[in-house]
Amino acid sequence: MDIFTIAIWVGTLIFLGVSLAKDKAKTKQALKMAFGMGKGMATSIFSIIFAIGLILTLLPPSEIANFVGKQSVLLATVSAALLGTITLVPAFIAFPLIGTLVNAGVGIVPSVAFLTTLTMVGVVTFPLEKKEFGVKFTAIRNGLSFLSAIIIALVMGVII
Amino acid sequence: MTVINKIKGNLFLVLVVLAYIIMFIMKPPMGIESVKNSGYYIKEMLMIMPVIFVLTALLDMWVPKEKIMKLLGKDAKAKGVFLAFAVGSISAGPIYAAFPMCVMLHKKGASIRNIIIILSSWAVIKVPMLLNEAKFLGPKFMIIRWILTVIAIIIFSWIAAKMLKDEDLPEETATKTGLSLNRDACMGCTLCVKSYSEVFEIQGKKAMVKTHNKTTIDKERLQNTIKACPVNAIEYIEE
Numbered sequence A: 001m002d003i004f005t006i007a008i009w010v011g012t013l014i015f016l017g018v019s020l021a022k023d024k025a026k027t028k029q030a031l032k033m034a035f036g037m038g039k040g041m042a043t044s045i046f047s048i049i050f051a052i053g054l055i056l057t058l059l060p061p062s063e064i065a066n067f068v069g070k071q072s073v074l075l076a077t078v079s080a081a082l083l084g085t086i087t088l089v090p091a092f093i094a095f096p097l098i099g100t101l102v103n104a105g106v107g108i109v110p111s112v113a114f115l116t117t118l119t120m121v122g123v124v125t126f127p128l129e130k131k132e133f134g135v136k137f138t139a140i141r142n143g144l145s146f147l148s149a150i151i152i153a154l155v156m157g158v159i160i
Numbered sequence B: 001m002t003v004i005n006k007i008k009g010n011l012f013l014v015l016v017v018l019a020y021i022i023m024f025i026m027k028p029p030m031g032i033e034s035v036k037n038s039g040y041y042i043k044e045m046l047m048i049m050p051v052i053f054v055l056t057a058l059l060d061m062w063v064p065k066e067k068i069m070k071l072l073g074k075d076a077k078a079k080g081v082f083l084a085f086a087v088g089s090i091s092a093g094p095i096y097a098a099f100p101m102c103v104m105l106h107k108k109g110a111s112i113r114n115i116i117i118i119l120s121s122w123a124v125i126k127v128p129m130l131l132n133e134a135k136f137l138g139p140k141f142m143i144i145r146w147i148l149t150v151i152a153i154i155i156f157s158w159i160a161a162k163m164l165k166d167e168d169l170p171e172e173t174a175t176k177t178g179l180s181l182n183r184d185a186c187m188g189c190t191l192c193v194k195s196y197s198e199v200f201e202i203q204g205k206k207a208m209v210k211t212h213n214k215t216t217i218d219k220e221r222l223q224n225t226i227k228a229c230p231v232n233a234i235e236y237i238e239e
Helices: A003-022 A024-058 A061-070 A073-086 A091-104 A108-120 A126-133 A135-159 B002-009 B011-026 B028-062 B065-069 B074-090 B095-107 B112-124 B127-137 B139-163 B191-195 B219-228
Strands: B178-181 B200-203 B206-209 B234-237
Touching (some): A003 B028, A003 B127, A024 A091, A024 B011, A024 B191, A061 A091, A073 A135, A091 A108, A091 B028, A091 B127, A108 A135, A108 B112, A126 A135, A126 B095, A135 B112, A135 B139, B011 B028, B028 B074, B074 B112, B095 B112, B127 B139, B178 B206, B191 B200, B191 B219
Antiparallel strands (some): B178 B234, B200 B206
């Protein structure tokens, strides 16, 4: 295991220990909640992972990198951001996926745009959001998030 | 009938399985390659997912969210912005679990700007995820992206608040008294059923309120069940 994974395990175990010492019932409740969340999401997580495995076989990351490299940065970034809006991928799958792409040579700018819209903008969640907040709110929030995803990506390209 | 419902409920999974079957028939080596590729992500996920869920649940349990939420009104200014970030980034569950909660906050007086901050930080700034991001993309990448994202959310929530008025949000539908469960937010974790099986049941992978005898409801047990729900999908308004 690498240092980051170890750090998060150690931190969480300490937190868990303190929590247990302070309030046993509350901690038990939290563990049940964690288990419940995992169980509730397991099917969709495994489906997404196996779908990613399939896509990366058909479209190897090196070919994606090659293809993206031939486009202009702006076009690649906007397309990557658009692709990210369709899907909704949990962050702990999104990070290794983006890691694979970046290591294969896909530019940082399109990758960041993809990562941000992947988690922040959702065509899938649009109907739900509309139902709770109305069309105007939902359109403005998602629209501005999309724009900032592209801006964040471009600025990151300059800094890194 | 139940088979069709099961397929409908797991449409994506069924499609993926079908794709694999086709792949293994047409090109077995590519099928094996796909499984190998997936294996890498499954290994990475199993190393980090349990600990992230535990950490998220612990944060959810120990951070006094109710107290924070009372401070999110229109006069809260900078403090409100900071607290909105805090609520969003430590909360459990996927973003759609945040929708009902934010509607409730707005009714209680939280400003539109703070609601947008909660929703956005709920989506992208998860504290337990930061180390995970650093692992795959490097600490420098993580820190820069994190700072830029916070700045972007501060700016665009301000713009959105200028464009939106409180009236743009739908008028609340007459609040129903009694017990209700938001099935859109439910993740099917079955905690409510385990905690109060006389009132809750699972139907089609999601929980719902059973027909029950209202007079014999144990309020304390019900409140504990409401607290146990990882996505705050259960609501009880006294009659």
